[in-house]
Amino acid sequence: MSASNRNRKQVRQSRALGLALTPKAERYMQRRPYRPGEHGRGRTKDSDYSVRLKEKQRLRAQYGIREAQMRRVWEEARRQDGLSGENLVELLEMRLDALVLRAGFARTTAQARQTVVHRHILVDGQIVDRPSFRVKPGQVVQVKARSQASSQFLMAAEGVHRDVLPKVPEYLDVELEKLKFTLVRRPKRVEVPVTCDVQMVVEHYSR
Numbered sequence: 001m002s003a004s005n006r007n008r009k010q011v012r013q014s015r016a017l018g019l020a021l022t023p024k025a026e027r028y029m030q031r032r033p034y035r036p037g038e039h040g041r042g043r044t045k046d047s048d049y050s051v052r053l054k055e056k057q058r059l060r061a062q063y064g065i066r067e068a069q070m071r072r073v074w075e076e077a078r079r080q081d082g083l084s085g086e087n088l089v090e091l092l093e094m095r096l097d098a099l100v101l102r103a104g105f106a107r108t109t110a111q112a113r114q115t116v117v118h119r120h121i122l123v124d125g126q127i128v129d130r131p132s133f134r135v136k137p138g139q140v141v142q143v144k145a146r147s148q149a150s151s152q153f154l155m156a157a158e159g160v161h162r163d164v165l166p167k168v169p170e171y172l173d174v175e176l177e178k179l180k181f182t183l184v185r186r187p188k189r190v191e192v193p194v195t196c197d198v199q200m201v202v203e204h205y206s207r
Contacts, residue, residue, distance in 0.1 A: 018058075052207075055200035062194045063092050064109040069132065074205050085198030086189035093187045093194075096121065096141070097131035102193070103174045103181040105143060105153070107161045120147040135183045143179035153179055166193035 046054070060070050077087035092098065097113040100121060106112035113131040115121060121128055122142050123135065135141060143153050155161075157177050168174050169191045174181040189198065 049207075052200045052204035055197050056204045059089070059092075059194065059196040059198075059201055062109070062196070063095065063098060064113060065092075065132075071205075078205075083189075083198075085202040088201065089189045089192050089194060089196065089198055090187050091134070093192045094134050094136075094183070095131060096123065096128060096133040096135055099135055099141065099172065099181070099183060101165070102169060103141070103172055104159065104161050104165055104168065104176055105156050105179060107164060115143075115152075120144060120153070137183050137185045140180065140182050142181075148179055169193065 056070075060067065073091050074084075074088055077091055078084040080087045093102075097109065097116050100106055100115055101109055101112040106115050116131045116133075117129055119127050119129045120143055122144050123133065124139050127144065143156075147153055148157070157179050159176055169187065171184050171187045171191060172181050173184050
């Protein structure tokens, strides 16, 4: 898929979900804050099922993962102590690509995933190329030395992505100029900068 087609798809998905998934989608939605399609401006009443489904899709889209991946994490989340919905978000947030984005090494989820897949990222000194890799508290993540000289990471080290990203959450200790961060502890749902009614997601998977 070309970059232009990918961007159009992301904008359309953002409008359908009512949630900007990229900076470009956010700009577009400011001009057209309604659903795509012929009846996008119309007022429609969603069923209870569609409301819960949409909330699950919103969460999944913010992490850019497939349904099979989401279900695996859900099954793990519901086996853990505590609230299943909060566990789900916390486990998703510990994905390597999600933390690379939060730290400011990338501008979008897709770019963060690409950064990992292209083997630019070290975890405790070892290359990890799986975006779904679960970072553990205390592990150190860094852009490898050879990659740090590229324009992509030189710009990131200067903080150019900060204008479109949320404030760095407290569960990360980021040294941006060194393109390095440590996961200090497990994230708490209230700190994770994603838009989601987790109870709706729980109800969707528990039906």
